[in-house]
Every structure is written in C-alpha cells, then in structure tokens.
Amino acid sequence: MEGLCSKVLSNSGQKILITLEVHKTLSIIGPICVLLQLKENGQKSLKQNKINKKFVYLISPNKIKGNEFYIDLEQALKSKKVSFFQLRLKNEKSRNMISIGKRIKKICKKYKVKFIINDNPIIAKKLNADGCHLGQKDMNILKAKKILKNKIIGVTCHNSLKLVQKAINDKASYIALGAFYPTKTKKVKYKASLKILSLTKKLTNTPVVAIGGIKDTNYKKLLLNKANFLAISDYIWNNKKLNPKEAINKLI
Numbered sequence: 001m002e003g004l005c006s007k008v009l010s011n012s013g014q015k016i017l018i019t020l021e022v023h024k025t026l027s028i029i030g031p032i033c034v035l036l037q038l039k040e041n042g043q044k045s046l047k048q049n050k051i052n053k054k055f056v057y058l059i060s061p062n063k064i065k066g067n068e069f070y071i072d073l074e075q076a077l078k079s080k081k082v083s084f085f086q087l088r089l090k091n092e093k094s095r096n097m098i099s100i101g102k103r104i105k106k107i108c109k110k111y112k113v114k115f116i117i118n119d120n121p122i123i124a125k126k127l128n129a130d131g132c133h134l135g136q137k138d139m140n141i142l143k144a145k146k147i148l149k150n151k152i153i154g155v156t157c158h159n160s161l162k163l164v165q166k167a168i169n170d171k172a173s174y175i176a177l178g179a180f181y182p183t184k185t186k187k188v189k190y191k192a193s194l195k196i197l198s199l200t201k202k203l204t205n206t207p208v209v210a211i212g213g214i215k216d217t218n219y220k221k222l223l224l225n226k227a228n229f230l231a232i233s234d235y236i237w238n239n240k241k242l243n244p245k246e247a248i249n250k251l252i
Contacts, residue, residue: 054083055223056251057209059118059233062185064089064100070107075245076236077111082248083229086133088118101127114152121147131173136163141170154209158190161199168204175200176231179212180222185234188212194225201226216250 058076061069076082085108087101101117105127108115117124117132121144124132131152134141144153154174157163167175177196179188192212200208210227215235222230232251239247 052083052228054081055227055229056082056248057084057086057229057231058082058113058236058248059086059185059231060088060104061233061237062088062090070103072237072244073104074107074111075243076248077107077113079245079248080111081251082111082113084114084116086116086118086231087129088133088233090119094120094123097123098126101129105129116152116154121153124148124151133176141167141172156211157200159192159196160190161196161203164196164200164203168206172206174207174209174229175204176209176211177227178210178231180210181213181215181218183213183234184238194221197222197225197227216247219251 073085077085085104087097087104089097089100092100097117097120101115101123105115107113108130114130115127117127117129119133119135119138121132121134121139123129125147129151131154132144132148133154133156134144135156136158141153141155152173154176155163155167155170155172156176157167159177164175164177177200178192179190180192180194180197182188192210197208197210207228208226209229209231210222211231213234214222214230214232219230219232236244236247242250
C-alpha cells in the first residue's frame with residue numbers, strides 16, 4: 001500500500017504538522033514544524049522551526065571599509081545560521097549608508113537573510129530593506145509604521161517590563177532585551193537577566209532577540225531560556241583568534 005497522508009495535531013495552542021508516507025510501514029519523512037502564532041506587522045517573516053537553526057541576528061561592525069568585509073559577510077551567511085543582518089553605522093553619512101546598504105542587500109537576498117537598518121526608517125524605505133530596528137531614543141514605532149507599512153520593526157526594551165508591554169501594545173515585530181553580558185560594541189547602560197527574558201516569554205509570543213556580549217562560551221544559556229534570536233557583532237567581526245567564518249561555525 002502506497003500513499004501520502006497528513007494529520008494536524010493540536011498541542012498547547014500550537015499547530016503541529018506531521019507528514020507520513022505509507023510505504024509498507026509508516027515512516028515520518030517530513031520535518032515537524034511548529035507554526036508560531038505570530039501577529040502581522042512583519043512577524044510572519046519571523047516564523048521559525050521548533051529548533052531554530054538560524055538563530056543568529058548578525059549586526060555589522062561599527063565601520064565598514066574595503067572589500068574584505070563583504071567577503072567575510074558572505075562567508076558568514078553561507079553558514080545558514082543567520083536570520084537577520086542589521087546595518088548599524090552610527091556615524092556614517094546617509095549617502096554612504098545607502099551605497100553600502102545596496103551592496104549588503106544583494107548578499108542578504110542571495111542567502112535569504114532579512115536585511116534590517118538600525119535607527120533610520122527613512123533609509124530603510126529608500127533601500128527597500130526588510131525592516132528597521134528602533135532604540136528608545138529613535139523614531140516612535142507608530143510613526144515608523146506609517147513609513148514602512150508592514151515591514152519588520154523591532155524595538156529595544158533594555159531590561160524593562162514596562163517597555164516590553166509598550167512594545168507588545170504597539171505590535172512590534174520583535175522585542176530586543178539586553179545587555180545580557182559585557183560588550184565592547186557600545187557602552188552598557190542597562191543590564192538584563194534571564195529573569196526578564198523568562199517574564200517576557202510568558203507575556204507574549206512576540207519573538208525575543210537577546211543582545212549584549214554574546215559569544216561561543218555563553219550563547220547556549222540564552223537559547224535554553226527560549227530567546228528566539230541572538231544579536232551578535234563583536235564576537236564575529238573583532239575576534240582575535242577566529243575569522244568571521246570560523247567564529248560563526250563555532251555556534252552549533
């Protein structure tokens with residue numbers, strides 16, 4: 001007897017699709033996927049497998065010069081561990097940002113990685129990026145939505161449940177928490193704990209991005225505590241022992 005059948009099971013509010021092939025004996029040939037109940041406003045693009053192998057939210061170095069960066073970026077994205085790449089150049093002129101962004105966007109598209117612009121929804125729109133990340137001192141998310149429509153808009157909430165609740169109410173695409181560990185990427189004003197991560201996960205299904213000093217020796221603890229994505233920068237770009245390809249491949 002040969003054929004193909006599908007069965008949908010319900011488990012704790014999540015839909016689990018199991019595909020079975022009948023070929024003398026039943027064997028599971030399809031992956032078990034969990035379809036997270038993500039809201040609109042860009043969250044459909046954050047859909048992920050039960051075990052998320054693309055957990056890296058890669059952030060650019062503070063400065064980008066020369067062709068070497070683009071070669072390293074391509075090597076990092078080839079790992080198939082990166083879901084997002086954020087272009088974060090705080091002191092770069094808009095014209096240069098757009099020029100750099102166009103080149104990065106092509107690489108991201110090639111490897112099916114979401115391209116995010118830090119701080120600036122207007123540049124994100126000009127580049128037709130996949131979305132924008134907003135800090136608490138950046139443009140208001142409601143204003144950013146008018147510019148970017150249904151693009152991804154993530155919000156930094158530091159270590160504050162009050163800010164987390166506001167981001168939920170504003171229907172942010174994802175919530176960024178941190179810093180969980182000391183970092184050289186920027187000055188740390190807010191320190192986050194695993195408790196804030198746990199409380200946030202209980203409050204919402206909105207994906208959570210953990211940020212701050214994440215590297216090969218501490219990342220697993222955040223994944224085990226249900227962070228959906230890990231924002232990583234310095235460990236990849238400024239690693240004194242490993243090149244970007246080697247560094248990202250150490251994240252199993």
